Each structure stands twice: as structure tokens, then as C-alpha cells.
Amino acid sequence: MYSLIKNYLGFLTPTNLQKLSKSRIFYGIFSVYFISKVLYRLFLHPLNKIPGPWWARLTSIPYLFQIVIGNGIGISKKIHDKYGSIARVAPDKISVADTSNIKKMLSSYKYKKIKNVESAKIYHESIFSTRDETFNKMRRRQVGPAYSHTGLDTVENVIVENGILSLKKMIDSQIKQGKASALINYSSAFKNLTTDVISALTFGKSFDAMKNNGHPIMESLEQGRVLTKVVFVIPHFRKFVNVVPASIKFKKAMTDYTVGAINERKQTVKEGTYNPEKTDILQMYLESVNTTNGKKLSTEELVDELVVTLIGGTDTTALTMTWLIHIYMLYPKVYKKVCNEVLEQFPDKSQPIQYSEARQKLPYLVASIYECMRLRAVSGGITFRETSAEGVELCGYSIPNNVDVALYFEGAHHDSKLWKNPQTFNPDRFMGPEGEKMKKEVLVFSSGVRICPGRNLAWYEILTVIPNFIRDYEISLPIDAIYKPNNLDPLRNNEPKFIDDIDWNPRQPRNEKRDCNIIIRHRVSN
Numbered sequence: 220m221y222s223l224i225k226n227y228l229g230f231l232t233p234t235n236l237q238k239l240s241k242s243r244i245f246y247g248i249f250s251v252y253f254i255s256k257v258l259y260r261l262f263l264h265p266l267n268k269i270p271g272p273w274w275a276r277l278t279s280i281p282y283l284f285q286i287v288i289g290n291g292i293g294i295s296k297k298i299h300d301k302y303g304s305i306a307r308v309a310p311d312k313i314s315v316a317d318t319s320n321i322k323k324m325l326s327s328y329k330y331k332k333i334k335n336v337e338s339a340k341i342y343h344e345s346i347f348s349t350r351d352e353t354f355n356k357m358r359r360r361q362v363g364p365a366y367s368h369t370g371l372d373t374v375e376n377v378i379v380e381n382g383i384l385s386l387k388k389m390i391d392s393q394i395k396q397g398k399a400s401a402l403i404n405y406s407s408a409f410k411n412l413t414t415d416v417i418s419a420l421t422f423g424k425s426f427d428a429m430k431n432n433g434h435p436i437m438e439s440l441e442q443g444r445v446l447t448k449v450v451f452v453i454p455h456f457r458k459f460v461n462v463v464p465a466s467i468k469f470k471k472a473m474t475d476y477t478v479g480a481i482n483e484r485k486q487t488v489k490e491g492t493y494n495p496e497k498t499d500i501l502q503m504y505l506e507s508v509n510t511t512n513g514k515k516l517s518t519e520e521l522v523d524e525l526v527v528t529l530i531g532g533t534d535t536t537a538l539t540m541t542w543l544i545h546i547y548m549l550y551p552k553v554y555k556k557v558c559n560e561v562l563e564q565f566p567d568k569s570q571p572i573q574y575s576e577a578r579q580k581l582p583y584l585v586a587s588i589y590e591c592m593r594l595r596a597v598s599g600g601i602t603f604r605e606t607s608a609e610g611v612e613l614c615g616y617s618i619p620n621n622v623d624v625a626l627y628f629e630g631a632h633h634d635s636k637l638w639k640n641p642q643t644f645n646p647d648r649f650m651g652p653e654g655e656k657m658k659k660e661v662l663v664f665s666s667g668v669r670i671c672p673g674r675n676l677a678w679y680e681i682l683t684v685i686p687n688f689i690r691d692y693e694i695s696l697p698i699d700a701i702y703k704p705n706n707l708d709p710l711r712n713n714e715p716k717f718i719d720d721i722d723w724n725p726r727q728p729r730n731e732k733r734d735c736n737i738i739i740r741h742r743v744s745n
């Protein structure tokens with residue numbers, strides 16, 4: 220009996236008893252801290268006045284988890300449908316779905332991007348990852364000429380060659396193999412196209428992704444994107460990123476490629492074979508001098524700027540065109556009207572339609588693109604900003620400092636106070652003088668001081684690709700397509716059902732291989 224008691228209570232030596240009492244003190248303090256934090260969050264937190272699900276008072280896990288799995292739009296919709304245009308989504312986060320309040324948060328450098336964005340870098344802060352006003356303004360000034368209409372006119376031939384002409388070449392070769400028509404995956408074709416355009420303007424040479432159906436750098440970039448996303452949600456992961464093999468590979472690949480591109484460009488400039496009239500992104504950054512130190516951009520700074528441009532400029536534009544073709548296929552009457560406009564305005568197929576001509580002569584096609592950008596915004600998910608030291612007034616609530624504000628563009632784009640029948644695809648809402656005003660309410664490129672600097676370039680690409688594509692080819696859905704005009708969605712007021720999507724900023728089709736195919740043939744008559 221004695222030995223039994225000794226065995227059981229033998230661990231209660233004086234040292235162990237001391238340790239136990241210390242750990243009890245520790246657990247005691249921890250419990251008091253934890254319980255008081257929970258009570259504070261439940262009953263005293265200044266954000267408690269904002270409506271929202273009960274868990275948002277206690278934890279950010281359900282919200283951030285949904286963002287990580289690509290359902291940022293889904294969870295935001297659910298919350299805003301229930302609680303209105305402002306809602307609490309985590310203890311220190313609110314979400315806003317109202318256009319004028321979103322614009323307010325985007326209007327000034329006072330409301331900074333949130334700290335996590337700083338993790339989106341390879342070596343150095345960039346135009347995208349910086350939270351610093353002076354730095355961001357400097358980079359915008361440096362690269363600005365390459366994104367201006369004057370600058371873009373000097374590279375329109377690069378955009379057309381690597382864009383629509385390259386696409387046509389690929390389609391024509393496919394049609395030849397398959398006789399009168401070919402089955403094309405338009406989503407992957409647009410990704411290859413924008414990759415080639417942006418690489419030509421950013422690295423001075425095309426990746427030839429259209430020709431080879433991809434490029435190793437893009438695969439590396441995809442891995443980099445995934446890592447950036449994880450770091451965005453779990454910033455502490457940043458410390459481990461540098462030892463992840465995919466990250467090491469990505470960094471090396473991007474650095475080697477950038478150094479090669481810089482050297483080649485310097486050589487062509489030296490030899491006089493580079494046309495000085497041409498204002499491309501690479502040249503703008505190579506000629507720039509940092510106002511911070513009076514020096515030209517270092518190789519490391521260039522790597523970050525060029526990679527950010529490649530990431531920001533490829534999938535966004537490609538997916539916008541992908542959603543557009545998908546929507547055209549779901550709304551045949553609109554599509555027919557768009558085709559008629561293109562064919563009437565540009566009957567002569569001998570020359571590619573230029574950007575400025577398309578802008579001027581195709582108002583209905585332009586309106587249909589705005590309507591696609593509203594209805595299926597690739598940036599529809601969450602863009603975050605932080606409240607300033609003095610806080611901010613949003614949707615009638617006074618929000619204190621240090622609160623993350625999720626700007627839910629998709630919600631604003633479906634706000635029935637601003638958009639009549641928001642679920643309907645109706646390009647007419649962007650026609651005429653009233654339509655011109657409504658274009659300013661589309662937030663797809665963001666708004667205010669950090670508005671997308673590449674938006675003009677995106678328009679140059681879209682407005683050289685889509686009208687030329689429509690003029691030269693007829694397209695239709697394959698017989699086994701799941702998403703077609705008569706497949707209606709009760710959740711969208713019985714409008715045609717959209718392809719299932721995943722919001723990994725940019726928002727993309729969940730099953731591109733299955734759902735983004737079209738039959739394509741040469742247009743025989745007008």
C-alpha cells in the first residue's frame with residue numbers, strides 16, 4: 220500500500236511542488252488575461268456597435284480561413300446580405316460594401332495598406348508592397364510615362380504583335396489541324412497572351428508563352444504567388460519562406476531573368492538598336508533615379524518592381540477577358556449586338572483594329588466590358604486598408620484607429636441603391652452621358668491614390684484583342700458545356716449561372732480546363 224501511494228504521489232517532491240506552484244501562477248495569470256480579453260471583446264470593444272456575426276467579436280479565424288481557401292467573396296456576401304453595407308468580420312476588422320465609403324478609404328495615403336502587404340517582396344519594397352506615401356509617389360512618377368496614353372502609343376505595336384496577332388496565329392494553326400473549327404481553351408490562351416505582352420514590355424522580350432503554351436518563369440511565379448498568399452494571412456510564416464525550396468527557386472529564377480533582361484537592354488541601347496521613342500516599363504525603371512538616395516534603381520529594386528508588374532499585369536487582364544467571353548456566351552443577344560457593332564464599324568479585315576479606333580467607334584462593346592468588370596470583377600474580393608490615427612467615419616459609424624477595413628468591391632458592384640437589377644448583365648447602363656458617369660462607380664481598378672497604374676495598359680490589351688477576335692472569328696459553346704444560357708441560377712434571380720469561381724485575387728474559374736472551352740471558326744461573312 221505504501222509503495223502504491225509512493226508511486227502515485229512520489230512526484231510531489233519539494234522541487235516539483237515549487238514548479239507546480241509556479242506553473243499554477245503562470246496558468247492563473249494567463250487565465251485572468253484570457254478571460255478579461257474575452258470579456259473585453261464581448262462587452263466593451265469599441266467595434267461592438269458594428270453589426271456582424273457573433274464569432275467576429277472573438278476571433279478572425281473563420282473570416283481569414285475563408286479568404287485563404289478562395290472564398291473571400293462568398294463569406295463577404297453572406298455577411299453583408301445579412302448585416303448591410305458595414306459589418307464586423309473579426310475582432311479588429313470591419314468590412315464595407317458601399318461605393319462612396321470604399322472610395323473614401325481609397326482617397327488618401329492617410330489610410331494605408333495593411334502591414335501584411337509588406338511581406339509581398341523578394342528583396343526590397345516596391346510600388347505595390349510599400350506603405351510609404353513618398354516611396355509610392357516616387358515609383359508612380361518613375362514608371363508613369365510607360366502607362367500614359369502617349370507612352371502606350373509608342374508600344375502599341377508590341378501589344379498587338381504579342382497580343383491579338385499571336386493569338387490569331389495560334390488559333391489559325393489549331394483550325395488548320397482540325398479543319399473548319401478548333402476547340403480552344405480561351406482562359407489559358409488569354410493568360411499566355413498577357414504574359415507575352417507584359418514580359419515584352421517589362422523584360423524587353425516576350426516569354427513566348429503562346430507559342431510554347433506556358434513558360435517556366437510563370438510556373439515559378441505561380442509558386443511565388445501561393446507563398447505570398449500564405450504569408451499575407453500568416454505573416455510569421457515570412458521567417459520560414461526563405462528556406463522553402465520553392466521560394467529559393469523562385470527568387471533565383473526571377474533574379475537571373477531580370478539581370479539577363481537588364482544586360483540585354485543596356486547592350487541594345489549601347490549599340491543604338493533600341494528605339495529611343497519607345498517608352499516601355501523596363502526602360503522607364505532603368506532610367507529612373509531614386510529621390511531617396513540620388514541613385515539609379517539597384518538590381519534588387521529592379522527585380523521587385525519587374526516581378527510586381529508581371530504579377531499585377533498578367534492574370535488580371537487575362538481573366539477579365541476570360542469572364543467577358545464567358546458572359547458573352549451566356550447572353551447571346553448582347554453578344555450578337557456587340558458583334559454587329561464591330562462588323563459594321565470595321566468591315567475591312569485587312570488591318571488590325573487599333574486601340575483608339577475601338578474606343579471611339581465601339582461604345583457598346585466598351586460598355587459590355589465595363590459591365591463585365593462590374594458583374595464579375597477580377598478584384599471583387601477583398602482589398603484592405605487601415606484606419607488612420609484619428610479614425611474615420613464610415614457608413615455612419617465612427618471607427619477608431621488601427622482597424623483593418625476590408626473593401627468589398629463585389630458588394631459595391633451589386634448595391635441595388637446604385638445599380639438597377641444588379642444581377643443582370645446590361646451594358647446599356649454604361650451608354651450615353653448617364654452611362655459615362657456610372658463608369659466612375661466601377662471599382663475594378665480600385666480608386667484614389669493607389670489606383671491601378673496599369674489600367675490604361677490593360678485597356679490597350681483588351682481593346683486590341685476583343686474587337687479583332689470578334690471580327691475574325693465566330694465562337695460557340697461546345698455541346699457538353701455545363702454553363703449555358705438556359706442553365707439558370709436561382710441565387711442570381713434566375714439569370715444564367717456563372718462558372719464556379721475561386722477568389723485568389725484575381726478571381727478565376729475554379730475549373731478552367733473543363734469550363735473555359737469554345738469552338739472557334741473563321742468568320743465567313745459579315
Ligand code: HEM
Pocket residue numbers: 346347348355417527528529531532533535536539597598602603662663664665668669670671672673674676677
Ligand atoms: C484588368 C486588369 C487589371 C485589374 C482589374 C487591376 C486591378 C488592380 C487593383 C484593384 C489594384 C489595387 C490593389 C490594392 O490597392 O491593394 C491594382 C494595383 C496595381 N496594379 Fe493593377 N490591375 C490590372 C492590370 C494591371 C496591369 C496591366 C498592370 C501593369 C502591367 C498592373 C499593375 C499594378 C500595380 C503595379 C499595382 C500596385 C499599385 C500601388 O499599390 O500603388 N495592373 N491593380
